[in-house]
Amino acid sequence: xxxxxxxxxxxxxxxxxxxxxxxxxxxxxxxxxxxxxxxxxxxxxxxxxxxxxxxxxxxxxxxxxxxxxxxxxxxxxxxxxxxxxxxxxxxxxxxxxxxxxxxxxxxxxxxxxx
Amino acid sequence: xxxxxxxxxxxxxxxxxxxxxxxxxxxxxxxxxxxxxxxxxxxxxxxxxxxxxxxxxxxxxxxxxxxxxxxxxxxxxxxxxxxxxxxxxxxxxxxxxxxxxxxxxxxxx
Numbered sequence: 327x328x329x330x331x332x333x334x335x336x337x338x339x340x341x342x343x344x345x346x347x348x349x350x351x352x353x354x355x356x357x358x359x360x361x362x363x364x365x366x367x368x369x370x371x372x373x374x375x376x377x378x379x380x381x382x383x384x385x386x387x388x389x390x391x392x393x394x395x396x397x398x399x400x401x402x403x404x405x406x407x408x409x410x411x412x413x414x415x416x417x418x419x420x421x422x423x424x425x426x427x428x429x430x431x432x433x434x435x436x437x438x439x440x
Numbered sequence: 441x442x443x444x445x446x447x448x449x450x451x452x453x454x455x456x457x458x459x460x461x462x463x464x465x466x467x468x469x470x471x472x473x474x475x476x477x478x479x480x481x482x483x484x485x486x487x488x489x490x491x492x493x494x495x496x497x498x499x500x501x502x503x504x505x506x507x508x509x510x511x512x513x514x515x516x517x518x519x520x521x522x523x524x525x526x527x528x529x530x531x532x533x534x535x536x537x538x539x540x541x542x543x544x545x546x547x548x549x
Contacts, residue, residue: 357535368541369484369527381535417483427474427531431483 328352332418332432340440344406347435349418350399359429360393360403361417369417375401376423387412408439441466444540446528452546453518460514461543463528471534473504473511476527478542484527518547 331350339345351358360372373383378395386393390409395401405412415436419429446463453459465473473490488495490502490511501514511530515522528540 361539369539371536371538374535376535426534427472427489427529427537428486429484429537431485433483 330418330420330430330432332416332435334435335433336436336438338438338440339408341409342407343439344404345408345412345437345439347403347416347418347437349401349403349432351401351418351420352430353399354422355420355430356398356423357421358395358401359419359421360401361419361431362414363417363434364414372403405437408437410439413437413439442540443467443532443538444528444530446540446543448541448543450544450546452548454548455518455520457518457547458514458516459518459545459547460512461526461545462510462512463540463543464508464510465528465530465538466509467530467532468506468509470530470532472531473502474529474531474537475500475502475511475513476529476539478525478527480524484539487526515545518545520547520549523547 333348359374361369363369372385373393375395393403415434417434419431475487476484477487478484488497490504494503499516503512525542525544527542530538
């Protein structure tokens with residue numbers, strides 16, 4: 327069975343450029359989460375969706391970050407303009423509505439902003 | 441104060457040893473608790489849930505102390521493959537999981 331699929335796996339970009347990260351959740355999962363992981367701050371929840379609707383975006387650092395989920399099988403996280411402090415691993419995760427403790431993570435997108 | 445706090449370690453132990461570590465959580469109303477495992481440069485994966493009465497999964501034992509608001513994980517008969525970062529996870533409400541920063545365990549031959 328396919329797990330959560332993220333792309334790109336690695337991205338190196340220059341400050342000021344737009345970055346788009348993509349995620350395909352596991353089919354049938356109605357919750358989707360975007361996390362960011364750094365050495366300093368660990369795993370931070372940025373935003374989550376339920377049935378494609380954004381429910382809580384209080385973790386989004388600032389207006390430079392935006393996320394969409396146009397349908398049940400696709401989500402994007404966009405950073406515009408990117409800054410060096412955005413360098414991190416961005417994880418997408420999904421789960422069912424019944425097993426709230428079991429998140430299935432993608433392999434992550436490692437972003438480096440120069 | 442962080443929602444979930446863990447000793448980052450590292451805990452360096454020989455194969456076959458027992459290693460145990462805790463985490464503390466700040467929200468007394470938290471509903472459920474978990475341990476996730478994260479290998480180097482990989483994604484986190486659920487290791488086990490933590491039940492009020494304590495529970496075992498093979499060589500792994502998890503305990504919950506609600507009064508003192510801490511969770512523990514004990515690994516018996518450590519294997520080289522147990523080397524990883526163990527993330528303490530708390531569910532303070534219906535949708536959110538709060539992750540600790542992780543405890544790194546290194547098992548040496």
